[in-house]
Amino acid sequence: MSYVFRSILCPYCLNQLNKKDVGYICPSDPSRFLPQTWMDNLFERTPLCNCSECGGRVANIVCNKCKMILPSGILDYKKYMRFSIVGVPQSGKSNFLTAMMYELMNDSKVPFVFEPISADTKRIFQDNVNHMYNPEYPEPVDKTEEHFEMPPPQLWKITDSRNLNGSSRDVYSLTYFDGAGEDYEKLDDRVCRYLNGSKCLFILFDPLALPGVKNKIDRHVYTWSGGSAGVIGQQNGGAIVSDLARYLRNNLRIKENTTIDKEVAIVFSKIDAVRNTFGSGSRVLEPSPHAAKNGFYVPDADAVNEEIKKWLHDNNETAFLNAINSNFNTNKVRYFGVSSFGQPPTGENRLAKVTPHRVYDPLMWMLANEGIIPFIN
Ligand SMILES: Nc1nc2c(ncn2[C@@H]2O[C@H](COP(=O)(O)OP(=O)(O)OP(=O)(O)O)[C@@H](O)[C@H]2O)c(=O)[nH]1
Ligand SMILES: [Mg+2]
Ligand SMILES: [Zn+2]
Ligand SMILES: [Zn+2]
Incomplete structure (x- = not known):
């Protein structure tokens, strides 16, 4: 789903997060960070992980401030x-x-x-x-x-x-x-x-x-x-x-x-x-x-x-x-x-x-x- 990035609230550390405060990681290997492709950027969407284990699963979203994995729907909350x-x-x-x-x-x-x-x-x-x-x-x-x-x-x-x-x-x-x-x-x-x-x-x-x-x-x-x-x-x-x-x-x-x-x-x-x-x-x-x-x-x-x-x-x-x-x-x-x-x-x-x-x-x-x-x- 596409969205325009609004600032969101990290429910764990309670910091207000902007685009740069949010990262994407491989769901199978949390040490692997995934960049957003230019298409992801254009459509403001969460990247997919194409590693052999994930085979195209949607990446996990992390808070860069406290490193916790955020609930998957978080970017869509009103x-x-x-x-x-x-x-x-x-x-x-x-x-x-x-x-x-x-x-x-x-x-x-x-x-x-x-x-x-x-x-x-x-x-x-x-x-x-x-x-x-x-x-x-x-x-x-x-x-x-x-x-x-x-x-x-x-x-x-x-x-x-x-x-x-x-x-x-x-x-x-x-x-x-x-x-x-x-x-x-x-x-x-x-x-x-x-x-x-x-x-x-x-x-x-x-x-x-x-x-x-x-x-x-x-x-x-x-x-x-x-x-x-x-x-x-x-x-x-x-x-x-x-x-x-x-x-x-x-x-x-x-x-x-x-x-x-x-x-x-x-x-x-x-x-x-x-x-x-x-x-x-x-x-x-x-x-x-x-x-x-x-x-x-x-x-x-x-x-x-x-x-x-x-x-x-x-x-x-x-x-x-x-x-x-x-x-x-x-x-x-x-x-x-x-x-x-x-x-x-x-x-x-x-x-x-x-x-x-x-x-x-x-x-x-x-x-x-x-x-x-x-x-x-
Ligand atoms: N009669 C009655 N007693 C209640 C009610 N709610 C809680 N209590 C009693 O009040 C006491 C404390 O309840 P808790 O909900 O544990 O209180 P708390 O504020 O969470 O307490 P802490 O965790 O110590 O901060 C318990 O002995 C409960 O049985 C109620 O609606 N009616
Ligand atoms: Mg209590
Ligand atoms: Zn956080
Ligand atoms: Zn993966």
Whole structure:
């Protein structure tokens, strides 16, 4: 397929790659570099390898900056999306990402096909799904190991299946990292590029870490939901936000007196465990309407946003709200409430059948911000 070379994003090192930053190698012998012929150049196409083993196979594409082999379709993607997910240890990141991707892949109302495109992504995702969605013995996914460097990026391909009559489909890539909470204390070049290049930040907060909420929760539910494992059990909500904001500022190289000007989804995880702290008629506890509405349904999102702010206020977490307001551009902040399991664990490392709740709302918001799905009013 021919294409006009646009700058692409290396999903591994997260550098923006121009034509000269991309190389072609023999699929059978990675040490053999293949030049583009003048015809390849003219038509902007990937060269073929005519060595005896390959016999005309399409060459592998490599990133000249990090030397990783890039996904074969990478030059044809329409958009390279990244979101960053941050959250202290045990806030629920890994279970949330697993539930989000699994539900997106399996909900017939979602008009996109999601596929993992690297061996690491497939392995990690499958392993997590085998835990959470195990028909006999569902259990939470394991705690993420702390990494000496960055964790491997999780790479997904998203194919838009709405344009069924057309011959070509829009294809996007989505990259995120699921680090251990402890990784987020480090400064690293790649983390900087990753955070800087993300238009959208997902910040996961564990409602059980909020002093105003935690005393209202059944002790078993609290313990089985990782409530006592969090290292920040003693901090108040405002301090948790300030710590995260400091980490983001350092990595984004933003001064202390400027707000963090990105779209920020403030996502409260584990909503199942704090159900009883929401009033009757709660919108947060209602199922997500977005997929059925074929877009991001703003009236619902606004109601959820307001309800969570009020809930924080009613639970003496005004300091949390103030810390968000003083660190972020409030016009770009939205509050979400999700549950990866749908109901609290039934024992230590023991789940009932998982029925995730609203897990893909933040991603729907991001897709709307990217212009891929519409905002519906
Ligand atoms: N009740 C309830 N508990 C949850 C939910 N999601 C996660 N948990 C619990 O929260 C704890 C932490 O979940 P993880 O997803 O591993 O959290 P993490 O942020 O990835 O943690 P690190 O890998 O240590 O950074 C586990 O004990 C989970 O069982 C949820 O939706 N509801
Ligand atoms: Mg984790
Ligand atoms: Zn690279
Ligand atoms: Zn070859």
